[in-house]
Amino acid sequence: MCLGIPGEIVEILPDRPDLARVNVSGVRRAINVGLLEADPPRPGDWVLIHVGFALSKIDEEEAAAVSRYLEELGQAYTDEIDALSQSMIE
Amino acid sequence: MRFVDEYRDADTARALGARIAELCEPGREYQFMEVCGGHTHTIYKHGIADHLPEQVSLVHGPGCPVCVIPMGRVDDAIHIASRPDVIMTSFGDMMRVPGSDNTFFDSNAEGTDIRMVYSPLDSLKIARQNPDKHVVFMAIGFETTAPSTAMTLLRAEEEGLDNFSVFCNHVTIVPGIKAILDSPDLRLDGFLGPGHVSTVIGCRPYEFIAAEYGKPLVVAGFEPLDLLQSVHHLMLQLAEGRCAVENQYSRVVPWQGNPVALEAINRTMRLRPYFEWRGLGFISHSAMRLRDDYARFDAERIFDLPGVRVADPKACQCGEVLKGVLKPWECKVFGTACTPETPIGTCMVSPEGACAAYYNFGRFTRERIRDATATASATAPATTATANTGGRG
Numbered sequence: 192m193c194l195g196i197p198g199e200i201v202e203i204l205p206d207r208p209d210l211a212r213v214n215v216s217g218v219r220r221a222i223n224v225g226l227l228e229a230d231p232p233r234p235g236d237w238v239l240i241h242v243g244f245a246l247s248k249i250d251e252e253e254a255a256a257v258s259r260y261l262e263e264l265g266q267a268y269t270d271e272i273d274a275l276s277q278s279m280i281e
Numbered sequence: 282m283r284f285v286d287e288y289r290d291a292d293t294a295r296a297l298g299a300r301i302a303e304l305c306e307p308g309r310e311y312q313f314m315e316v317c318g319g320h321t322h323t324i325y326k327h328g329i330a331d332h333l334p335e336q337v338s339l340v341h342g343p344g345c346p347v348c349v350i351p352m353g354r355v356d357d358a359i360h361i362a363s364r365p366d367v368i369m370t371s372f373g374d375m376m377r378v379p380g381s382d383n384t385f386f387d388s389n390a391e392g393t394d395i396r397m398v399y400s401p402l403d404s405l406k407i408a409r410q411n412p413d414k415h416v417v418f419m420a421i422g423f424e425t426t427a428p429s430t431a432m433t434l435l436r437a438e439e440e441g442l443d444n445f446s447v448f449c450n451h452v453t454i455v456p457g458i459k460a461i462l463d464s465p466d467l468r469l470d471g472f473l474g475p476g477h478v479s480t481v482i483g484c485r486p487y488e489f490i491a492a493e494y495g496k497p498l499v500v501a502g503f504e505p506l507d508l509l510q511s512v513h514h515l516m517l518q519l520a521e522g523r524c525a526v527e528n529q530y531s532r533v534v535p536w537q538g539n540p541v542a543l544e545a546i547n548r549t550m551r552l553r554p555y556f557e558w559r560g561l562g563f564i565s566h567s568a569m570r571l572r573d574d575y576a577r578f579d580a581e582r583i584f585d586l587p588g589v590r591v592a593d594p595k596a597c598q599c600g601e602v603l604k605g606v607l608k609p610w611e612c613k614v615f616g617t618a619c620t621p622e623t624p625i626g627t628c629m630v631s632p633e634g635a636c637a638a639y640y641n642f643g644r645f646t647r648e649r650i651r652d653a654t655a656t657a658s659a660t661a662p663a664t665t666a667t668a669n670t671g672g673r674g
C-alpha cells in the first residue's frame with residue numbers, strides 16, 4: 192500500500208477526464224488522475240500510482256528504474272500487482 | 282547473489298561509500314534516521330550498511346503507517362465490522378494487524394465481512410453494489426494515501442452515496458518526526474526524508490527541523506544509490522557546518538508538493554488535537570479526522586465506538602523499534618514468538634515495518650557480509666568493503 196508503482200497511461204476514459212486506463216507490468220486497469228489536473232497526463236506518459244491514484248508524473252527512465260527496484264522487492268510487489276488486478280475503479 | 286551484482290552501478294556505490302568515509306571526523310559517530318518504511322526496506326534488502334563506514338549508522342523511524350496504528354483502533358474497526366449491516370474494507374496490509382483479541386482475518390472467521398481493497402475507490406464500488414449494506418473504508422496512511430481518501434470522499438459526495446463512510450486513521454509525518462526529536466533517548470545527526478510523502482507535502486514542512494533543531498534533512502529516493510547519495514549529502518552538510526533541507530529526489534518530488542492533493546485533504550479533513558501512535562503514545566496534531574461538513578461520511582460519528590485505549594502487549598518492544606532506540610533483532614521476541622506469520626507487534630506485519638524487513642532480508646545481509654568480508658580480504662581495500670557487523674545477531 193505504501194509502494195508507488197509506475198504505470199503508462201494507455202488512454203483517458205471517454206467522458207471521464209479524471210480516469211485513465213494504465214498499463215502496469217502488463218496489467219491494465221483504470222486509475223484516477225484527478226490529482227494531476229494541473230498538468231494532466233496524456234497517453235504514453237508515465238505516472239507513479241498510489242492506491243489507485245496517480246500522484247506524480249515521472250519520465251520513462253525513472254519509471255524503468257522504479258520498476259526494476261520493485262521487481263527486486265519480490266513478494267511485496269507481486270502482492271501490490273495482485274491487488275491492482277482485483278481493482279475495479281470506475 | 283553477491284552484493285555487488287545487486288547494484289546498477291556498483292562502482293558508484295563504492296565511490297560514495299568511500300567519500301562518506303572521508304567525511305567522517307575521527308572518533309565521531311554519526312546516526313541518521315530514515316523516516317520512511319520504504320527506505321528501511323531498501324536498506325535491509327540491499328545491505329546499505331555494508332557500504333557505510335562503521336562510524337555511520339542508520340536508525341529506523343516511525344514511517345510505516347501500519348506500524349503506528351494503535352491496537353485500540355483495530356478493536357474499534359472490528360467493533361464497527363461486527364454489525365451485520367456493515368461491510369468493512371481495508372488495504373491488505375491491515376488484515377493481519379493484531380487488535381487486543383483479533384486481527385481482521387480472525388474476525389472474518391468469526392463472521393465479519395472485512396474485505397481487502399486496492400484503492401478507496403474500490404470501496405465506493407462495493408457501496409454502489411450493496412445498497413442494503415453500509416460500507417466503511419478503514420483509511421490508514423500518511424500524506425501519501427490521505428489524498429486518495431479525500432478524493433474518494435469528494436466523489437461519494439458528488440454521487441450522493443448514503444451508505445459509505447470512512448474510518449479515518451490518517452497520520453501526518455511531521456509531528457511524528459518532532460516527537461522523535463523531542464524524545465530524550467535518541468541522539469540523531471540528521472534525517473533521510475520520506476520520498477513519496479514529500480510528493481504530496483513538498484519539502485517546506487521540514488524546514489523547522491533544520492531551523493529549530495539544527496538537524497539537516499535530505500529527501501531521498503528509494504534506490505540503493507539514492508540512499509547512499511543522500512547520506513553523502515547529509516555528511517557534506519555536517520562537514521561544511523551547514524544545516525538545511527535538501528531534495529535528492531527532485532526527479533519525482535516537487536519542492537512545493539502537490540497543491541491539488543493538499544487542497545483535497547484540506548477540504549475534507551482537519552487535524553485532530555491529538556492521536557495515539559503505537560509505541561510513541563499521544564502526539565499533538567498528528568492525525569486527521571473528517572471535517573464537520575463531511576460528518577455524514579464519518580464512521581466515527583455514525584457508529585458508537587468503544588474507543589478504549591489498549592496497552593501494547595508486554596513482550597512487544599515496537600515502541601523502541603519505532604523510535605529507533607532498539608534494532609529489530611534486539612527485541613526479545615523477534616523471530617521466535619514474533620514472526621511475519623504470527624506477529625505480536627505491528628512492525629512485523631507490513632513489509633515496510635522494520636522487523637519484517639529485517640526478518641525477510643536480514644539473513645541475506647549477513648550472507649552478504651560474509652561474502653564481502655571474504656572478497657575484501659582477497660581484493661578490495663578495507664575501507665570500502667568492511668561490513669558493519671556490530672550488533673547483528
Ligand code: SF4
Nearest residue numbers: 599612619626629636
Ligand atoms: S519483534 Fe515483534 S514485538 Fe518485537 S518490536 Fe518487532 S514487531 Fe514488535
